[in-house]
Amino acid sequence: MQTRRLGKTDLHLPILSFGASSLGAEFRSVTLDEAMQSVRVALDCGLNFIDTSPFYGRGMSEVLLGVALKGVPRDSYIIGTKMGRYDLAHFDFSARRVAESVDVSLHRLGCGHLDILLCHDIEFVPMQQIVDETLPAIRKAQQSGKVRYVGFSGYPQKIFKFICDQANADCVLSYNQYTLQNTRFADETVPWLKTRGIGAMNAGPFSARLLTNAPLPAWLKEPESVKAAARAAAAHCSTTGVDIAKLALQFSLAHPDIATTISGSANPANIRQWAKWATEPLDETLLREVQKIFAPVKNLGHVEGLAENN
Numbered sequence: 001m002q003t004r005r006l007g008k009t010d011l012h013l014p015i016l017s018f019g020a021s022s023l024g025a026e027f028r029s030v031t032l033d034e035a036m037q038s039v040r041v042a043l044d045c046g047l048n049f050i051d052t053s054p055f056y057g058r059g060m061s062e063v064l065l066g067v068a069l070k071g072v073p074r075d076s077y078i079i080g081t082k083m084g085r086y087d088l089a090h091f092d093f094s095a096r097r098v099a100e101s102v103d104v105s106l107h108r109l110g111c112g113h114l115d116i117l118l119c120h121d122i123e124f125v126p127m128q129q130i131v132d133e134t135l136p137a138i139r140k141a142q143q144s145g146k147v148r149y150v151g152f153s154g155y156p157q158k159i160f161k162f163i164c165d166q167a168n169a170d171c172v173l174s175y176n177q178y179t180l181q182n183t184r185f186a187d188e189t190v191p192w193l194k195t196r197g198i199g200a201m202n203a204g205p206f207s208a209r210l211l212t213n214a215p216l217p218a219w220l221k222e223p224e225s226v227k228a229a230a231r232a233a234a235a236h237c238s239t240t241g242v243d244i245a246k247l248a249l250q251f252s253l254a255h256p257d258i259a260t261t262i263s264g265s266a267n268p269a270n271i272r273q274w275a276k277w278a279t280e281p282l283d284e285t286l287l288r289e290v291q292k293i294f295a296p297v298k299n300l301g302h303v304e305g306l307a308e309n310n
Contacts, residue, residue, distance in 0.1 A: 001046025001278065006259040007171055007199025009149050011078060011115060015253045016278045017049035018042035018271070019203060019264025023064045024057020027217075030266040032064070039068035041268040043077060045275035051173075051203070051262045053082035053120050054105060062108035069111065080116030081105045082153065084125075084134065091125050095137035102141045113145060118173055119152035123159050123305025131166045151199070155304035157188045162309075164198060171199030171259075178202045178258060180211055180233070180248050180287075181226060181294045182301055190257050203262040205252035212245045213238070221302040233293045240286055247290060249274055250282040 003012040021027075023035045042050070052061045062081065069077070083101035084093040105114065117138055122130050130152060141147045152163060153173035160172055172193065177185040185202060193200050206212050208220055210230045220227070230244075237244040252261040265271055291298075303310050 001048075001275070004256070004259045005199075006149075006201070007193075008197040009170055009199060011049075011149065011199075013049045013078065013201075013260040014046050015260055016047055016249075016274060017051060017201075017260045017262045018047040019262040020050055020052040020061045020065055021056040022264045022266040023052075024055075024059075024061035026056055028266075034266045034268070035064045036068050037268045038266050038271060039065065041271045043072065045271060047271065047275065048076065049078040049080065049115075049260060049262075051080050051264075052109075053085065054101060054108075055082065055085045055087070055120060058087060059104075059108065062105055066108050066110045069109070074112055078115045079109065079111050080118065081109070081114055082118045082120035083138075084122070085120040091121075093119060093122070093125060093129050093134040095133050098134060098137035098141065102138075102146050106146060114147045116149050116151065116171060117141070117147045118150075118171075121154055121305070122152050122163070123154045123156050123309040125306070127159060127162055127309060130163055135163075135167045135169070149199075153203075154309075155301075156310045157184050159309055160189045161192065164193070164196065169198055171201060173201040173203060173262075175203035176207045177301065178252055178255065178261075179205060179207045180244075180251050180290055181207065181230065181297065182299050184299050184301070186255055186258070187299070190255070194257050200258045201260050201262065202252060202255075202258045205249045205261050205263055206245055207248075211248035213243060221304075223297070223300055223302070226297045226300050229294050229297045233290045236289060236293060237286065240283075242283065242286060244290070246277045246280075247283065247286060249277050250280070251287060253278055254282055 001014040149170040151171040234244040
């Protein structure tokens with residue numbers, strides 16, 4: 001698996017990383033065997049950066065990861081988790097909760113230290129708290145050796161400049177905004193991050209199943225015009241014998257200034273397929289054809305979090 005350096009850090013992440021949200025049964029019921037096998041297959045396929053959060057399964061993802069990683073040499077994987085979001089509407093970015101959250105995550109994961117700790121979905125709270133209270137508290141955990149690198153995650157592009165203009169972050173994570181349909185992260189934010197040496201990570205290359213052949217979930221927030229374009233793009237790919245998911249993943253992986261793209265599944269077969277696709281060439285002709293289909297709805301998304309943060 002090809003790797004890229006994460007900003008100014010000494011971490012070299014695989015261009016395709018394993019998202020462990022599915023282990024928390026966020027999308028369907030998951031068996032213990034599926035969870036264990038998914039982690040093992042991910043590591044075997046070179047997806048040795050694992051991204052999780054106490055929010056995923058309300059702790060279940062971290063717990064199952066801890067079980068799956070027992071006996072795995074610590075220097076063979078890189079692990080990142082988050083803090084601040086603990087349920088759909090439960091957010092706590094206080095300094096006190098930082099210390100508690102780090103210790104709880106370390107206990108669940110059994111990994112000794114966290115390579116990356118992110119403030120999770122900061123667009124749902126007044127963001128000045130992240131600058132004034134949360135990040136300074138995480139830096140204290142960093143000084144104690146519990147955390148190596150620090151950052152934050154979210155959906156609106158506004159959040160990245162707001163925080164990084166006022167505070168020192170090692171890396172950031174954007175989701176669903178560097179895809180076949182939506183490239184705002186690369187258009188608006190990644191070049192700006194690069195000039196500051198801040199590592200860029202992308203999650204959600206399939207945009208919550210939008211860019212797959214799977215039925216669209218009822219909770220998908222994208223406008224109907226975007227959904228219609230995605231169905232048309234998927235059908236066009238099918239006429240050439242290509243799964244749109246393959247094109248979507250390869251497109252996201254190809255950006256040289258995005259260190260890694262994170263995708264999650266509790267299905268080991270999916271992970272093996274993604275790893276295979278990561279080694280195959282991108283069909284540039286098909287890409288241009290699909291981009292033409294998406295042109296009328298390019299970069300259309302939705303509002304996430306507080307209105308003031310969008």
